[in-house]
Every structure is written in C-alpha cells, then in structure tokens.
Amino acid sequence: MKLADGSERDVLDVLTHVMNFWQAYLYSFGAIPNSRVYTVPNLSEPRSRSDCKDSTIDFEMVRGLRFKQTFRLQKYNYVTCKIEPVDLTGSQVKFSIYPRVPLSIDLVLENNATGQEFTKTVTLSEVESEEIAKLKTDVEKQSYIDSLPIVQEAIRELATEAGILRSEP
Numbered sequence: 001m002k003l004a005d006g007s008e009r010d011v012l013d014v015l016t017h018v019m020n021f022w023q024a025y026l027y028s029f030g031a032i033p034n035s036r037v038y039t040v041p042n043l044s045e046p047r048s049r050s051d052c053k054d055s056t057i058d059f060e061m062v063r064g065l066r067f068k069q070t071f072r073l074q075k076y077n078y079v080t081c082k083i084e085p086v087d088l089t090g091s092q093v094k095f096s097i098y099p100r101v102p103l104s105i106d107l108v109l110e111n112n113a114t115g116q117e118f119t120k121t122v123t124l125s126e127v128e129s130e131e132i133a134k135l136k137t138d139v140e141k142q143s144y145i146d147s148l149p150i151v152q153e154a155i156r157e158l159a160t161e162a163g164i165l166r167s168e169p
Helices: 011-028 126-134 138-147 149-161
Strands: 074-077 082-085 104-110 117-123
Touching: 104 149, 117 149, 126 138, 138 149
Parallel strands: none
Antiparallel strands: 074 082, 104 117
16 A cells, blocks of 8 residues: 555555554453454465465456456565565556356245255356346346246246145156
8 A cells, every 4th residue: 555655555564553553442441341462464485375275366346336456466586585576567468357157046945834945056147147237126136036937947846846836747
C-alpha cells in the first residue's frame, strides 16, 4: 500500500497493528475480558511449492460492476535474501479469463410423514445460469428455476424416491 508520503507498507502489517491497537484499547477500559496480540508471519524465506499448493488466487467478476486489479510480480533473491520486483519492461503479459462455471442448485424434499430429507443437485446450462444472473429479484429467479424442465424432472424423481409420488409401472 502506498502512503501519502510516497513510502510503501504491507497491508497485512498495517492491519495487524490496527487490530493490536483496538485489542489493547478495548481491554484498557474493560470492554473485552482479555487482549489478544496478533502477529504477522515472517515471510523472509520463500515458501516451498508444497506449502503453497492450496493457495490459489481466484477472482470473480460480476457483470455490471467495475473490476480493477493491480499485480506486483516479485521474485526471491537468494543472494540478498530479499523479495524484489520483477522488471516486465518490454515483456508481453497474457491473462486468461474463463467463463463462470454453470450454476448448481440443491433441491431438497422432506417427507413429512417420516421426516426424512432427500437431496438432488441439478447443474444448469451456461445459458440458464446467465439467464438467472440477469434476473433482479429472488422471486423472479425462483420462478425461472421452477419453470426449467430439468428442475421439474428432478423434483419428480425426488418425490418418487421419498415415497410421496408413486413411480409409474
């Protein structure tokens, strides 16, 4: 994060100091029973790939909302033991955007007589998912979902499985 004086600070470091201030302040007049102290992990050494395997960066863009993202590509210098920026002057950077995965809907049916619940997941097509995204209210979305043949068939299957609807011979 760039400060007004032109210097840069790590956002995690700043937020950690803010949390520690409020913990101490609230504890000082009895608003909380004890004060926690937060620390920032020391990342002076690079992490191994196995340590980072579950650390993915996913972005979701929402139609109609402005999306702006800034990246700072860095590398670890093993000689100086510091993280340094990567100079991309003259480089060509490629960025891929993939369409949103189709929407999945969980249908749940309860047999009132037995109290047993039956669940079925229906995955909508990309066109159906986009159509739902265009709708404004939950009532409109629910009405559209209820009208879909794949949903109606899934409800019939759930009703048969729950014993509410008899299967035809």
